[in-house]
Amino acid sequence: MKVCFVSGKGGVGKSAICASLAYYLRDWVVVDADVDSPTLPLWLGVEWEQIERLKIHRVARVDLSKCVKCGKCDEVCRFGAIERGVVDEVLCEGCGACAAICPTEAISLEKVESGEVRIGRSRYGHRVVGGRTLPGHLGSGKLVSEVKKRAQQFGENQLIDGAPGVSCAAISAITGCNLAFLIAEPSEASLQGLKRVAELCRQLKVPYRVVLNKRGLNPRAEEKIRKEFEVVAEIPFEREVYSYLCRLEPPEPLFPHVKPLLDFLK
Ligand code: SF4
């Protein structure tokens, strides 16, 4: 069974809840698919045993000896990543439009190291597989799918901490899961994000359950979420949880509150 934790917006407590459920499921594989912000390993005290760098992202390379400075590449680049043959690799999305338009065939696309897949163990003995984008690169669905591919060798039962939002990294995390826990906090921004990610799950045909985190912070926003969604679990706001993260300790105050979620994994 593959269960992912996703949310419409970041910062709602998704990784802490995933880590807390992992506390009860020590023979499950834990997958950190939030490759732009991999906090799950911090909650679980992961020690990495293997780190593999992957060439996933492509960037434009220009053979300046062929460049006639015509500026056609500037016109076609939607990301403002090239100017008369000079590429800004941080902005370049590797779409290839400049290479297609260049009259002198001066531009080629080259794969560069843009992410890592890491394999290790948590403090509780879980096998953990995680991804991390390298500085200057954005998380991509491809990196997440590489992470999920590696995780598959360690077992069928997986807890997957996905990216927030509805980016391709989030889509990649949710795809193929048997269940998604959608984590929300009591705020308007979270509710709007929740609607988007719920729609995404419907499109991907992945069943979902909504969990309300930080209950007690904003009763009016909580009521709005309850009106629009069936909430299967509510976790009270536990201020001290964040001091656990600062000390790189597991979020123990959440453990009893997430326990009812185990019923959905049968
Ligand atoms: S389109 Fe090609 S030749 Fe023209 S400026 Fe860009 S790299 Fe140079």
Ligand code: SF4
């Ligand atoms: S590959 Fe795409 S994003 Fe990169 S410089 Fe060329 S047109 Fe711009």
